[in-house]
Amino acid sequence: DAGVTQSPTHLIKTRGQHVTLRCSPISGHKSVSWYQQVLGQGPQFIFQYYEKEERGRGNFPDRFSARQFPNYSSELNVNALLLGDSALYLCASSLAGSSYEQYFGPGTRLTVT
């Protein structure tokens, strides 16, 4: 079975642009979570979606938004990019909304210049 997939692998954007990152969960998993990992730190929680509804939001500005589609795949959108948004963006999937083991994708490395 395929694991969590993310696209693109790498991305270079300019300050002020917007970006869309995509994630497909493991087959049968209904929950997707997004994390941001800056160099030298542990991942930080951005959003969780379960059954197409937002179930949790981390301490990130409104420039960050996400959605989940009927096939449980998800998109993370970031508007008005800042240099500080440069990071590895990780997607995780789990069977359901809480207290279930999470499995991570390979990540999208975003560089903002």
Added chain:
Amino acid sequence: GIQVEQSPPDLILQEGANSTLRCNFSDSVNNLQWFHQNPWGQLINLFYIPSGTKQNGRLSATTVATERYSLLYISSSQTTDSGVYFCAVGRNTGKLIFGQGTTLQVKP
């Protein structure tokens, strides 16, 4: 919110040595996971262990939920064990809170 502290922050071992990594957390949790992050950034699941003891080959983990800590044991370390080890906890939500990680270097 829940605080997660990992120790030591850095660890250098000779191949074949054993090690213990520790994760302390500040409140009760019902999800605790250990991950190994490889040089390409992939987080690899090692254990899902909110309580109890599990073993997988040369790795084992113990979580004592009542005392709010978890231990990851690596025996007979190999160079391929090098990387960053993260502990992450969750409580009644899908949000995982990560520690700062332990960076392990195994020398041949």
